Amino acid sequence: xxxxxxxxxxxxxxxxxxxxxxxxxxxxxxxxxxxxxxxxxxxxxxxxxxxxxxxxxxxxxxxxxxxxxxxxxxxxxxxxxxxxxxxxxxxxxxxxxxxxxxxxxxxxxxxxxxxxxxxxxxxxxxxxxxxxxxxxxxxxxxxxxxxxxxxxxxxxxxxxxxxxxxxxxxxxxxxxxxxxxxxxxxxxxxxxxxxxxxxxxxxxxxxxxxxxxxxxxxxxx
Numbered sequence: 001x002x003x004x005x006x007x008x009x010x011x012x013x014x015x016x017x018x019x020x021x022x023x024x025x026x027x028x029x030x031x032x033x034x035x036x037x038x039x040x041x042x043x044x045x046x047x048x049x050x051x052x053x054x055x056x057x058x059x060x061x062x063x064x065x066x067x068x069x070x071x072x073x074x075x076x077x078x079x080x081x082x083x084x085x086x087x088x089x090x091x092x093x094x095x096x097x098x099x100x101x102x103x104x105x106x107x108x109x110x111x112x113x114x115x116x117x118x119x120x121x122x123x124x125x126x127x128x129x130x131x132x133x134x135x136x137x138x139x140x141x142x143x144x145x146x147x148x149x150x151x152x153x154x155x156x157x158x159x160x161x162x163x164x165x166x167x168x169x170x171x172x173x174x175x176x177x178x179x180x181x182x183x184x185x186x187x188x189x190x191x192x193x194x195x196x197x198x199x200x201x202x203x204x205x206x207x208x209x210x211x212x213x214x215x216x217x218x219x220x221x
Contacts, residue, residue, distance in 0.1 A: 006153050009198050013158025014107050016191030021111040023049075025155055026190075032154075033147035039140040044122030045185075048176060050113040058175060059187070060108045062168035064101060070164070071099030081167075083133040107162060110189030114159075115172075116145055117182040141185045148188060158193035161186050 001009075026049060038044065050056065072094045073080040073087055080087075107113075118141040125137035145161055152159050165172055169184045178184075206218035 001154050006150050008200065009196075010149055010153040011158065011197040011200055012160040013191070013193040014103065014160055014189070015194045016106070016110050016158070016189070017194055019111065019192040021157065021190055021192075025157070026112065026114075029148055029151040029155060029157075029190075032151040033144055036144035036147040038144065039122070039124040042119075042122040042140065043144075044119035045141055045144050046117045046119070046182060048115040048117070048178075050115060055176075056108045056113065059113070059165055059172075060105060062171060063104050063108070063164040066164045066167040067099055067101070067104050068097050069094045072097035104164065107160070107187075107189040110159070111191035112189075114148065114186075114188040114190060115176070115184070116141065116148075116186040116188065117178060118185045120181050120183050138185075145186045145188065152190055156192065157190055158196070159188045159190040161188060163187065 030047060034043070050059075069089070070080040072089045075097065076087075076089050076093070078087055078089065079085065118137075120137075123137040123140040125134050127136045128134050149159055149161065163184075163186060165187050166184050172178070172184055173180065173182070206220060209219035210216040211219060
């Protein structure tokens with residue numbers, strides 16, 4: 001596929017056919033994705049390819065309570081797990097929430113699930129001492145994660161970047177034998193989408209790009 005077509009049509013696929021995804025397909029996807037940039041070109045990523053039912057079951061056990069809390073916050077009009085605005089949702093409201101669990105079960109049951117980790121010894125978190133959550137370290141892993149999804153789209157496959165299981169990162173590391181310095185970054189279910197979307201809705205450039213300063217004139221072209 002042409003580059004701009006891939007960029008404009010790579011959507012969040014969460015519902016997949018039963019068509020298997022081969023090791024050769026995953027190999028090609030990762031072989032292309034590895035050219036993503038990273039801080040100092042250190043390439044601190046590691047990928048675990050998950051097919052076993054027992055691992056998928058454990059992933060669901062960790063994801064479902066997090067999704068339940070997420071859903072309760074959405075229903076309350078909150079931005080879930082927001083680092084700026086604390087949640088006002090009570091534990092009773094979380095317990096009473098009834099989210100569509102098929103949403104996450106379909107992802108865990110995808111033909112293959114990739115778990116992506118990043119070596120924290122290989123990232124530069126220039127904002128680590130700011131009085132807020134650090135985001136800059138993600139520059140050394142998420143270009144790689146997105147390249148995986150772009151490469152999957154080029155293979156006729158689809159997937160989505162999900163991080164629900166990150167709430168149980170320590171448990172995930174222990175279960176899979178992941179070293180302490182390797183931080184969970186993304187869970188990517190991959191497969192042949194039941195439906196291929198080709199028209200995505202996004203804000204126009206002028207809605208988010210300004211000239212010279214915050215609140216400056218919008219970029220027109």
